[in-house]
Amino acid sequence: MTLLATLRDWLDQQQLDAVLISSRQNKQPHFGFATGSGYVLVTRQTAHILVDFRYYAQVAEQTSGYQLYLLESQKPMAAIVNAIAASESLRRIGFEGEQVSWQTGSDWQTQLNATLVAVSLDALRQIKTPQEIAIIREACRIADISAAHIRRFIQPGMREREVAAELEWFMKQQGAEKPSFDTIVASGPRGALPHGKASEKVIVAGELVTLDFGAQYQGYCSDMTRTFLVTGRDPAPEKMPLWSVYDTVLTAQLAAIAAIRPGVRCCDVDAAARNVIAEAGYGANFGHNTGHAIGIDVHENPRFSPTDTTILQPGMLLTVEPGIYLEGQGGVRIEDVVLVTADGAEVLYTLPKTLLATGEGSWM
Ligand SMILES: [Mn+2]
Known part of the structure; x- marks a missing residue:
């Protein structure tokens, strides 16, 4: 229509x-x-x-x-x-x-x-037209290749702000009109801030760094989060617990995606992620929704929240972005944009979600 x-x-x-x-x-x-x-x-x-x-x-x-x-x-x-x-x-x-x-x-x-x-x-x-979906796919493609670029670019000693500038410049080179929102670069202990905008902090080898960013293309937004391990030396032993945190977040993220299909309530997708995190003992460290619809605005309704009972329908586009935040230590968040299809879900990004190291010759 x-x-x-x-x-x-x-x-x-x-x-x-x-x-x-x-x-x-x-x-x-x-x-x-x-x-x-x-x-x-x-x-x-x-x-x-x-x-x-x-x-x-x-x-x-x-x-x-x-x-x-x-x-x-x-x-x-x-x-x-x-x-x-x-x-x-x-x-x-x-x-x-x-x-x-x-x-x-x-x-x-x-x-x-x-x-x-x-x-x-x-x-x-809420339900996007085929033309809107095509535009958002392109916004997501720009974010996806920009994530791959910034992973190779990040080196220990850089400031978070420099990384954000490179990422935003690269997205524009790829066709973005502008970033969808202020780019988040949160490294080391700042990873505990779910919305830690890029700061003057210097990125240190062995830390995790979370990047949350998006491209606006023809008036439509993408939104993507990846958490990388900063190379330079092996991670310090005290950072090791975050490896299991990473695994928990990824398991939760995949569980939520697996729950997405037409007819499912948004709150049930939220629960799929939240249960994984709660069972791992981090329930109190995941204090935001699992995701939100996206389109002309970065944040639209419905939400993958504990209370949103909206029924999923084909053509809806939402993010899936659980996270765990440990004050003083750091945090992990992984976010995809997902299209609700006739019988399930399609993730619009291709960059792997296993823990990837930064730098050109990264060993992971
Ligand atoms: Mn988001």
Whole structure:
């Protein structure tokens, strides 16, 4: 079904006459590019895009099937929407309550001649179209080859920040528009920080280093985590316990992937990973969800969490990223992006998940 047909089915279900879309992420499929500016208004019969001068030409070139309006100070959104509402007798208009500020929502309530209903459109993005899946595959391919590159690049003595810079530069060379989020490089004890953004810390031989990063490609995100062993000398004996931690995280990650197929609840996939980690005695050291859906946003719904009962369907894309974090010692996380297929799951990365050493001539 097309984007507009899907939206109109949803309007029926919600008993709405129209929906006013204002968020960057929900406008993107209509505009064909990402911007915080402008609006999409979809009614039962017609579809409209309202943009200012900066975007008008690009929208005119990239879209079809929408009536276009130029937003100007004398012709603001409310005037245009009120004219459409009058001509089509629109009474109930949905708007993105979670995405609009209180101030904006209050203004709209006084300016728009319709009953405004706060809605969320995010569920409509859960099942990706074949075209979206193809784009995300490319975003994942960029992350995958960048992970292979950065593994060879990392040497003891480098700063985490230098590694992040090389990784982000390389992703752009491969076609990424930008990183999907601030690159995480967490080495040694900093590995205990699940979101340890790259710092000035020098990477030391024998440490583990966790890299969590992603590429944005054509407005869609990838998200990937690998934990490597920094070479230079054999790991110190006191680091050895993390080897079994690594094994536990990998076993948990594979168990979650094995649990993914249509009809399964998200919370059951979370449990598959969480049980492995709990049985190994690290339940308290895994304090986040097992994964999240991904697409236009890095973090979308549903989640592989203990409480999300969403049923998996083909075409959903989610991450699987269990981790174990030991304060003062370090941590391990391994993350893939997984496509829910007709009968199971497809991992979109190829880099091996066995513990790999850094450096060109690595011995593992
Ligand atoms: Mn993630």
